[in-house]
Amino acid sequence: MKIELGEWPVSGNAEGLAGTELAIEARGLVKRFDGFTAVDGVDISVPKGSIYGILGPNGAGKTTTLRMLLGIIDPDEGYRRVLGHERPTEVARRIGYLPEERGLYPAMKAYEAIGFLAALRGVPLKEGRRRGRELLEEHGLGYAADRQIRQMSKGMAQQVQLLGTLVHQPDLVVFDEPFSGLDALNQGKLERMIRALAERGTTVIFSTHVIAHAERLCDQVAIIAGGKVPFAGPVDVARDRLRPQVRLETRAQDGPWRAVLPADARHEGAFWYFTLPEIGVEPLLRALIEGDAGILSLSIERAGLHDAFVAIAGEAAARALEESAGETR
Template sequence: MAIATPQQDTPPSELAIEARGLVKRFDATLAVDGVDLTVRRGSITGILGPNGAGKTTTLRMLLGIIDPDEGTRRVLGHENPRDVARLIGYLPEERGLYPAMKAVEAIAFMGALRGLPLAEGRKRGRALLEDHGLGEAADRQIRHLSKGMAQIVQLLGTLVHDPQLVILDEPFSGLDAINQGKLEVLIRGLADRGVTVIFSTHVIAHAERLCESIAIIAGGRVPFAGRVDEARDRIPAQVRLETSAHDGPWRAALPDTARQVGQFWFFPLPETGVEPLLRALIDGEAGIQSLSIERAGLHDAFVAIAGEAAAARLVTSDAGEEG
């Protein structure tokens, strides 16, 4: 089943990616089942889903590494993504650098694969390493770098040829908190320069902090694609209420779904808004100690959209990804 995205009426000239009805089978396994996706130029879009959901297969179809069995895709205005390969930077989930190669040479080599002359790649590589606090590592072999440093080197090799579109497959995997933060700053910097960034992740925190738009993928399908705030708006805001009175007329202001946890009450914000609720609580002598309105987080939205089973295989915070 193909799910249309809210961005489907965007003029083609403003789109970096436009995919319709992508299907991919591997023998008897249906890995991707009718994925629709549009990505605006200059935006940061997250492909959010658990491991095995079809994220990597979808990205590889967008890149032209594999072709879909059904469906169409346009990347930077071209039906064949391989025609614009030099305008794309790609960081695969499976990292791979030659251990004996120096860091600056590894960056230059990756740039050369996208058409950048080696001499220019070395020059840019040294500058990028300096900019990211790794200048002293430029002439060190990859085998002598930490895992996090090597991962940053590979990322810089993805960017050295100044791509218009950057696709990162699980880029935060294996990075400690410090390097995760550096990567987030780098991604925001790319978008500020007008580069389109797409990254896949199963860590909700990264998508919530970085993304303007997300595509939720589960079981090879995309049940939601659109802005993060639109996903969160699928769930009504929740009221968190603390009162000094334990009972009284004010209880009639609470919906039947209200639940009490300790001294707090939790319930969805009524459609009439907070002001009528406040009046009813005051008139009913609730003795309001505190009242806050808490908007649903992206994890709650994911549960509502993709289901508990898919959400159970996600990581909700960065801590689960440190390694």
């Protein structure tokens, strides 16, 4: 008999932030453009040192939300506090920002471009260029330090701009769709970089329409659809909105044990599939054993973030998310 419990659900507290020092706090953010409400009452709390994802389809309001948090645009309603300041521009030098629309001067060499971005954040130009060479070497691009941006592939230029976002050693890093345009290898490198930043105590917030990145990286997420945030909190809490699913294989095809299976149990091939009952796994196992079901295997799988997204944001938002991901493949 094989029994796999997999990831067992843990109880979570969606509020769970009492006493936590926040890098970003926003309440009731609203932004309208020509009568259209792009962001409608967004609340976000980002703990210091965490990796926080804003997950939603294209057009959901992710970029507008990030720009309000950074002070690039002001909200029509609500307030935000970033690194303890109500005016985010006052702490701009402590923030690294990679916008969705990338842009570097094509005639600049790679190390010069990084040095220039560092200078915009208060680092002396000579020091910024030195750091630029150092970062390029550290990330396997040392051979391209003296290459002009126009001579680089799109992916390589994107990596240069990414390093320029980090060169001034910010306390808070904000990425807008950072994985777009990167191949699988460079996406993996970026994921490792984001984890390394968090391990050093840097707060990272990024927007994405790809659930896999959010699920692998994020401590917390804000699910956004139609300018609203129906959920913001720990990934575990989002997943625990749904009961775990059970896959059961038995030797016996029928018997008194069938009575203990939940109403949603369905038989497909050699397996039974159903939602884990509220009573838990132990009474279920006991009933199966006493009923001579002959358990061959039993596995319990926690709901994934995709299923949680569907449950929280709805089928239409989930379809839009999948379409957004398809557009960038």
